[in-house]
Amino acid sequence: MKQQFLGRLSAPPSTEFFDSNSNKVDRLVLNKFTLYETKTNYYVVGSNQSDNRFRILKIDRTTPTELNVIEDDVIYSKIEIMDTLSYLEEGNKTSGGLNKVLSAYGIVGFIKFTDGYYISLITKRSAVALIGGHYIYHIDETTLRPIGQRTKPEKNSDEYKYINIFNNVDLTKNFYFSYTYDITHTLQHNMTRPPNRRNFSYNEMFVWNSYLLENGFRSLKNNSDWILPIIHGFVDQSKISIFGRNIVVTLIARRSRYFAGARFLKRGVNDQGYVANDVETEQIVSEMSTTSFHRSGLHDNPYYTSYVQHRGSIPLFWSQDVNLAPKPPIEINFRDPFFAAAALHFDNMFKRYGAPIIVLNLIKTKEKNPREGILGDEFAETMDYLSQFLPDKCLKYIAWDMSKARKGDDDVVDLMEGFAEEYLADTGFFHSGPEAWINKRRMYLRQNGIVRTNCIDCLDRTNAAQLIIGKCALGHQLYALGIIDKPWVPVDSDVVNMLTDMYHDHGDTIALQYGGSNLVNTIDSYRKINQWTSHSRDLIENLRRYYNNAFADAEKQDAINLFLGNFVPEKGKINLWDLPNDYYLHNEDPRYKRQRRSYIHWWTKDVLQVKDDQQLDVSRYQLVPRLARQFDDETDPYSGYWIEYYRPRLFTSFEKLFASNMNSTTKYIPAT
Known part of the structure; x- marks a missing residue:
């Protein structure tokens, strides 16, 4: 699209959120999209929540095997876009005019199989949580449309097979996004990050549509x-009244896209240090x-x-054969005396979370026929090897046979x-401001370090342990907020009943x-209640899990x-289903191996800093001057996103205003 008919910037620069260092407009938050088509182009018109400013994305349709996406930098007013x-x-x-194709709520990205490119769009959404005035949405429906002229692929063609494979990733199940x-x-x-776009970047480890977006926008780092x-x-959110x-x-679990996959096909670690079933769970x-x-x-x-x-x-090289045996044997495929892949994994964790990393290993230690114990040793x-080179208390390893404790007389929950x-004393937790004055504790709290929990599958025992740790964290969080008089x-x-319900849903989903399948063992199994119900659930879920595997x-x-x-399909080359x-x-080509890192100094020194040695960054608590604006803007870091939440010029019902259907705790109250 040529500049001469694209108009001018509709809003004066003073109404935009500027990056003071670069003197450029920060961004326009787009949350409504309309797809138009002509014979030669697609035009995506994106608008802000107030429908008063617009941008245009042009997609060339004349060469569908080559993706040509042009972002128009001009921001339009309502009159200008019309x-x-x-x-x-x-x-x-x-040539047929300009036709409206559909309305959407976001672009998932672009994908090419063997013939041409497709665009994937979000067509339905639902709000599931509200954090600080920001909505988090669940994807309820998507559509995949070819960039070129619509032609139905032949039923037995490679293109048809790839489309069916691609659609097996159901984006309507547990995929989430937020505009702001x-x-x-x-x-x-x-x-805590500095408040301008130059310091903004997505954590690409958790951006599942990264590849699809980079097909059209080259890089996530350009902040388009x-x-x-x-x-x-x-994502789950629940509300409760405590003393009025x-x-x-809010519980948010983020799955890593690196080395992701199904249970028996993705075990252990790859040679880049990424592990299977890598999930970050945040309790807000x-x-x-x-x-x-x-x-x-x-x-x-x-x-x-x-x-x-x-x-x-x-984080070892191990596997299990996919078969119908209830407990397939575990094999260690490769033993590295210097544990280079595990070193890469923990170095990455230091970069993500700081120190200490507390490794809680819940696998069995004693078995009649050694199975899990092979991995444990x-x-x-x-x-032992990795921690010997580190400063004291940076990497802690705790092995605890949770299954044995469950079968014995020990109270697993109390232990x-x-x-x-x-663990909480070692890592701390985050608190956005000073604690309530009645606590007389620290002014500002940061989490530095993390508890890394695993069993064999990182599912049942892991989820029970995370629930108990989350329950203890909840006590400290409520105490920090001045809600209760002791951190318990x-x-x-x-x-706690509400939190348990949330963690069960969290565990079942993962x-x-x-x-x-759903969880086989829940926290009730470890509290030794409802044993008959638990046993029947174990049998059913085990059968379902092994069938699916x-x-x-x-x-x-x-x-x-x-x-x-x-895997990127290429016409005339090997097909995915032939591998x-x-x-x-998921592993590097052995012909092009990267240079090996030191076997002794295996970590990145700059990011390895124990919490007690860190200086408090007080700069974020200083007031940031607000620029003069003619009207509220979604890019205003103080109040702009309230336009999405509060719509002063629109009739809004209470049902709409209360952002999500939060879980109720009334089910825990006995009927009278």
Whole structure:
């Protein structure tokens, strides 16, 4: 599209959010999209929440095998966009005119199989959470449309097969996005980073549509207004009143897109240090007396807390054969005396979370026929080797046979709570401002370090342990907010029942994504209640899990590899379904191995800093001057996104205003 008919910048620069260092407009938040087509082009018109400013994306349709996407930098007013569309209608009248195709809520990205490119669009969404005035949405429906002229591929063609494989990644199941909140990062990161776009970047580890977006926009780092990152995992939000104060608990699980896949086809670690079933779980507890992140300054609302945990497969080269045996044997495929892949994994974790990394290994230690113990011994040797070169207390390894404790007389929950209190003392948690004055504790709290929990599958035992750790964190979070008078909540309280329900849903969702069934063992199994119900659930879920692993995982793995860009189809070359396995898709070509890192100084020194040695960054608590604006703007870091939440010029019902259907705790109250 040529500049002469694209008009001018509709709003004076003073009304935009500027990056003071570069003197450029920050961004326009686009959350409504309309797709138009002519014979030669697609035009995507994106608008802000108020429908008063617009941008245009042009996609060339004349060469569908080559993707040509042009972002127009001009921002249009309502009148200007109507004039531009009229101009396009008139200019294409002889070839069929300008036709509206559909309305959408976001661009998932672009994908090419063997013939030409397709565009994937979000056509339905639902709000599932509200954090600081920012909506988080679940994808309810998508559509895949060819860029070129619509022609139905032949039924037995490679193109047809690839489309079916691609559609096996169901984007309507546990994929989430937000227009104004960076859900790829933790709350601590979002509330402490410097407030301009030059310091903004998505965590690409959790952007599942990264490959699809980069096909059209080259890089996620260019901060295009059209880029909408999508995470895969779990989001839930619940509300409860404690002593008359409204508390909202939000649980966000982010699945890594690196080395992702189905249970038996993705075990252990690859040679780049990425592990299977890598999930970051964040527990946000906030008091809703003030919804916004801001009070008197930028991000200074003291009523937000968060605690982050991690789960991931044991970082060794190991596997299990896919078969119908209840417990397939475990094999260690390769033994590295210097544990280079595990070193890469923990170095990456130091970069992500700081120190200490507390590794909680819950696999069995004593078995009649050694199975899990084979991995346990090798993992212990790995941790001994890696930790000997580190400063003290940076990498802690705890091996605890949770299954044995469950079968014995020990109270698993009480023991785990004792461990959790130690872990919380080591890592801390995030609090956005000073604690309530009645606590007389620290002024500002940051989480530095993380608890990394694993069992064999990182599903059942791991989820139970994470729930207990989350329960202990909840007590400290409520205490920091001044809600309770000591940092502890009883097991059989309403708020813990609510949290338990959320973690069960969280565990079931991750188990379905990785293992093909719900959790086999829940926290009730470890509390030794409802044993008959638990036993019947164990049997059913085990059968479902092994059936899915044997018959459905291969198709799921192919779809994930295609969606994430691990395999790129090329006409006339090897097909995805002809590969004996996908090993080479996730590991480096041995002919082009990167230079080996030091076997002794295996970590990145700059990021390895124990919490007690860190200096408090007080710069973020200083007031940031606000620029004069003629009207509220979604890019205003103080109040702009309220246009999405509060619509002053639009009739809004209470049902719409209360952003999500939060879980109710009334089910825990006995009927009278």
